[in-house]
Amino acid sequence: MSARILEVKSLKKHFPVKSNLLGKAMETVKAVDGIDLYINYGEVLGLVGESGCGKSTTGRTILRLLDPTEGEILFEGNDIAKYNKKQLRTVYRNLQLIFQDPFASLNPRKKVGSAIEEVLYVHKIRNAAERKEKVKELFEMVGLRQEDMDKYPHEFSGGQRQRIVIARALAVNPKLIICDEPVSALDVSIQAQIVNLLNSLKNRLALSYLFISHDLRIVKYMSDRVAVMYLGKIVEIAPAEELFSNPLHPYSEALLSAIAVLKPGKKKKKIVLEGEVPSPVNPPSGCRFRTRCKYAMKQCSETEPQLKCLGGEHFVRCYLH
Amino acid sequence: MTIRDIEAHVDNVWPEQKAVKEKEQEEKRKFTNFIKKLFKHRGALAGAVIMLAFVLTAVFAPWLTSYSYDSPDASAVLQAPSREHIFGTDEFGRDVFTRIVYGARVSLEVAVIAVGFSLVIGTVLGAIAGYYGGFADYTITSVTDIAWSFPTTLLAIAFIAALGSGLQNVIIAIALASWSGYCRVVRGQFLSIKQREFIEAARILGMSDARIIFKHILPNAQAPVVVMATLELPKAIVIEASLSFLGLGAQPPQPSWGVILDSGKGLLDQAPWISFFPGLMIMIVVLGFNLFGDALRDVLDPNR
Numbered sequence: 001m002s003a004r005i006l007e008v009k010s011l012k013k014h015f016p017v018k019s020n021l022l023g024k025a026m027e028t029v030k031a032v033d034g035i036d037l038y039i040n041y042g043e044v045l046g047l048v049g050e051s052g053c054g055k056s057t058t059g060r061t062i063l064r065l066l067d068p069t070e071g072e073i074l075f076e077g078n079d080i081a082k083y084n085k086k087q088l089r090t091v092y093r094n095l096q097l098i099f100q101d102p103f104a105s106l107n108p109r110k111k112v113g114s115a116i117e118e119v120l121y122v123h124k125i126r127n128a129a130e131r132k133e134k135v136k137e138l139f140e141m142v143g144l145r146q147e148d149m150d151k152y153p154h155e156f157s158g159g160q161r162q163r164i165v166i167a168r169a170l171a172v173n174p175k176l177i178i179c180d181e182p183v184s185a186l187d188v189s190i191q192a193q194i195v196n197l198l199n200s201l202k203n204r205l206a207l208s209y210l211f212i213s214h215d216l217r218i219v220k221y222m223s224d225r226v227a228v229m230y231l232g233k234i235v236e237i238a239p240a241e242e243l244f245s246n247p248l249h250p251y252s253e254a255l256l257s258a259i260a261v262l263k264p265g266k267k268k269k270k271i272v273l274e275g276e277v278p279s280p281v282n283p284p285s286g287c288r289f290r291t292r293c294k295y296a297m298k299q300c301s302e303t304e305p306q307l308k309c310l311g312g313e314h315f316v317r318c319y320l321h
Numbered sequence: 322m323t324i325r326d327i328e329a330h331v332d333n334v335w336p337e338q339k340a341v342k343e344k345e346q347e348e349k350r351k352f353t354n355f356i357k358k359l360f361k362h363r364g365a366l367a368g369a370v371i372m373l374a375f376v377l378t379a380v381f382a383p384w385l386t387s388y389s390y391d392s393p394d395a396s397a398v399l400q401a402p403s404r405e406h407i408f409g410t411d412e413f414g415r416d417v418f419t420r421i422v423y424g425a426r427v428s429l430e431v432a433v434i435a436v437g438f439s440l441v442i443g444t445v446l447g448a449i450a451g452y453y454g455g456f457a458d459y460t461i462t463s464v465t466d467i468a469w470s471f472p473t474t475l476l477a478i479a480f481i482a483a484l485g486s487g488l489q490n491v492i493i494a495i496a497l498a499s500w501s502g503y504c505r506v507v508r509g510q511f512l513s514i515k516q517r518e519f520i521e522a523a524r525i526l527g528m529s530d531a532r533i534i535f536k537h538i539l540p541n542a543q544a545p546v547v548v549m550a551t552l553e554l555p556k557a558i559v560i561e562a563s564l565s566f567l568g569l570g571a572q573p574p575q576p577s578w579g580v581i582l583d584s585g586k587g588l589l590d591q592a593p594w595i596s597f598f599p600g601l602m603i604m605i606v607v608l609g610f611n612l613f614g615d616a617l618r619d620v621l622d623p624n625r
Contacts, residue, residue, distance in 0.1 A: 065521055089527040097525050104518040109540045118536075119526045168526065 005176050005208050006062070006075075011071035013061045014053075017281065018288060029280050031057040034071070036307065038265070039176065044202065046223030046240065048216060052277065054232045055212045056100075059178045063097055063209070063252040064088055075176070096174040098198075100181040102161035106153040112164045113139075113149025119171040128186035138167040142197060159190035166197065176208045184215060191215075195222060216259050220244050223312060228252045231288045232280055233236040234307065238314040248316045250293045287318070295320055358620045366614030371609025388416035391574040397590045399528040409594040411584060415465040417595055420576040421602055428606070429578045431492055431570075432557040436550055438496035443503025444546065448534055450504070451511025461504065468501040477560050481569045488577075491570040495557050506549055510542035548617055555610035562603050578603050 014028035032054045039045045049055050060066045062073055064080060073081045079189035080091050107115060113135055120131045128135065142163040153161060162182065169177055183191040195218055197257050201207060213219050219226055220240055221265075227237040228251065237248040247253045254271040275292045278284050284291050290300040299319060307315045336582025361366045378385065394414030402409045408417035450461040468476070473495075480494035481551035514520065515538065523533050573580050578599040585595025 032530065065525070092525055092527045099518050099520070099522065101518060105522045107519045107523075107537055107541070110537075118528075122526065122528050134404060165522075168522070172527070 003040045004038045004040050005076060006210070007072075007074040008062060009036055009059070009072040009074070011035045011061060011073065012069045013057050013066055014069045027281050030232050030283060031278075031280060032061060033283070035229075035232075035234055037227055037234065037237065039208050039210060041175070042202075042206050042208055043086070043196035043225065044211055044223045044228040046219035047210060047212045047229060048214060048219050048226060050214065050255070050277065051227045052280075054280075055214075055229055056180055059097070059180045059212050060211060063095065063178060065097075073166075093172045094175045096169040096172065096177045098162075098165055098169050098177055098179045098182045101185045102158055102165050103153075103185070105165055106161060108153055111150055111152055112118070116168050116171050118162075119168060123172055125172070130187070133170070136172055141170065141201070142167045157190075158186050159193060162186060162190075162194050163197065166194075166201070170201070170205070173205075174207070176210070178210045180212050181214070182211075183218065184213065191218065198222070216256065228255060231277060231283055233288060233317065235289065235318070236316045237307070238311070238316075242312075242314055248314070248321050249289075249318050250295055250311070250320070252291050322614070333470045341506065346395045355620060359616065362616045362620060364612040365620070366402055368377070368472050368609045368611070368616060371605060372613060376429065379429040379430065380423055382422045382426050385422050386416065387420040388419040390415065390420045390576045399588070401592075402594055408598045409592065411581075411592070411595050412588060413467050415574075417581065417598055420581050421578065421599055423576040424578045424581060424599065427488065427571055427600070428558050428561060428576030431495070431561045432486060432554050435495035435499070435557045435561075436553050438492065439498075439553070440501040440546065440550055442496060442506075443500035444507045444539075447497060447504040447507025447509075448511055451508040452515060452530070452534055452538070458508075463603065465501045465504045465508075468498075469497075470506070473498045473556065474560050477564060478567075478569065481564060486569045486572065488571050488575070491561055491564050494564070495560050498560075499553060499556065502549060502553070503546060506545050507567075510545065511538055516540050539557060548614075548621075551610070552614040553616070555607040555614075559603065562599075596625060 011028070011032060013032040014030050016028050018027040020026050026276055035058055037045065037047075047055050047058065051278065055064065061068050064073075064083065068081050071081060072079050075091060075095060078091075080088065083091060090194075106112065110118075116135050116138060117131050120126060120134060125131070126134060135149060139146055139149060141159075144160065144167070148156070154165070156164065160186075166182075182198065183194050186194060198209070199222065202209060209222070211219060211222050223240045225237065226240045226243045227234050228243070228247075229235070230251050236243065236247065236252045238248075243252065244256060245254045254273050257269065257271045273292050278288070278291055282303070286299070286301040286304050287293070287296075290296040293300070297319060305317050305319050307317045308321065309315050310321060354520065390414070394410070397406065397410045397414040400406055400410040400414075406416050406418065410416055411420070446461050446465070450458040450465075476498035477491075477494040480497050481490055484490040484493060508616055520533060520537060523537050528537070559571055561577065562579035562582070563578040566583045567579075568583065571577035571580050573584065581599040582596050582603075583596075585592065585599075588595060
């Protein structure tokens with residue numbers, strides 16, 4: 001068995017926006033346009049980028065909530081990109097998702113305890129009495145009281161609901177959890193609790209995460225490695241420490257300079273990018289970032305740079321390096 | 322301090338969290354407000370009283386009258402309303418009040434069963450169309466639009482023509498003629514609920530389509546369907562009476578309101594009460610249901 005729990009190879013997801021008379025797509029939004037990444041067992045890979053760069057689409061496509069246009073999704077060595085519904089059901093015992101909005105991801109008409117029990121029932125995990133025990137166990141694990149089992153979702157606060165969503169995802173004993181902006185719908189004070197909970201669960205249960213977020217501080221705290229995404233492509237991927245101390249791609253550099261510096265006296269130069277993000281329908285030729293890059297050269301508009309290894313696990317997609 | 326204490330504290334301090342909480346409490350209040358408003362609404366109250374009286378009459382028919390609804394009495398033919406026969410008697414000497422009371426049973430039974438069947442047909446088709454989309458949706462929507470474009474009564478008569486007369490066939494005809502409304506409503510509900518995150522969650526948690534449809538979407542889609550069903554009941558009552566009046570539904574001596582109305586038709590100049598009272602009953606009951614339905618719509622309208 002290899003050390004990789006997930007490996008994604010040239011994954012693409014295009015959405016048709018306009019079609020001609022024959023129903024053939026004329027224009028497509030290239031939300032995810034050729035992504036390669038891998039996650040090792042027990043590792044947290046952060047995925048950052050601004051809104052609309054395709055982070056969430058990447059997560060959803062890996063989970064097959066969206067069907068990929070192209071590419072391979074190797075989960076524990078098996079390509080799940082072409083799996084049918086029945087096959088996917090078995091995959092979902094090891095691969096789970098934590099949603100962004102805990103207000104929308106719970107069925108408002110189901111008591112939270114029975115919602116989690118239902119998951120165990122569907123996967124035929126244990127018998128009825130043991131399932132009740134397991135739900136109790138899960139509630140305890142995420143810091144909720146047993147009495148809370150008989151309540152409806154609307155009786156909980158946002159943070160508590162996210163705990164329920166986490167408990168539900170853990171019910172099947174997954175190995176990899178895709179966290180799609182798990183804390184961005186929550187208050188700052190509660191964000192910290194949920195992040196700490198995710199972190200301790202990871203250590204306790206030997207989980208791996210794909211941690212999608214636009215909040216750089218949380219990604220820095222959570223991740224072992226971080227991938228930076230821009231307009232449907234990964235522009236840089238490196239161990240978290242290395243990326244945050246020494247970002248090499250001009251976009252990563254600009255993105256990371258936006259983190260607020262908390263040390264008094266220490267001033268950091270903020271790099272403000274010019275212009276707007278180009279349309280993912282017609283991305284620029286060559287390097288996608290060249291329209292806003294201050295180092296843009298002639299060759300940047302001609303051919304697209306490849307993701308280049310700079311030694312170790314640091315990859316960057318830029319002609320400067 | 323435990324995590325929960327902190328959370329409780331934060332809920333008190335942070336205005337955003339508080340706003341969310343308040344919103345939820347308001348949702349709860351909304352329902353009690355809804356019931357209160359409904360009771361204050363005069364139309365709703367009148368409608369509810371009529372509906373209740375109708376249902377009680379149908380259920381307790383044998384206790385309300387001492388006459389038989391179908392054995393003729395030669396000594397009491399065509400008597401005007403009196404103390405013994407408050408709604409008079411018909412050409413066979415049968416008590417019209419008794420026949421109307423038992424007729425309420427027929428009306429209620431036919432209406433409830435027919436509405437139940439059409440609700441099931443419409444819900445199942447609407448659920449399939451809304452959930453699966455694509456070709457299934459296209460086919461079902463086309464058929465629904467065709468069914469929707471015909472007047473319900475006309476369609477019911479067409480089905481009776483094919484099936485033959487009789488109460489059982491009336492039920493089937495009404496059900497087959499009136500499912501399209503439910504189908505449209507349920508399809509719309511499914512289209513919107515399907516997009517919500519908890520349905521995606523259910524899919525990722527490995528649940529089957531049938532489980533998602535019946536346990537997750539349907540319970541969240543039922544409210545408008547229930548309102549619609551209460552508004553369909555009076556329609557079914559009128560169609561049953563119409564079909565029976567035309568001789569296509571209940572057959573004499575069965576005491577359907579349509580049959581009684583029809584039997585008095587030829588005697589309007591001698592015994593107008595035979596037709597008058599069943600007609601009045603149909604009017605009052607339909608009025609009651611519609612008053613209640615209108616009140617329901619008023620109360621549920623957020624702009625009022």
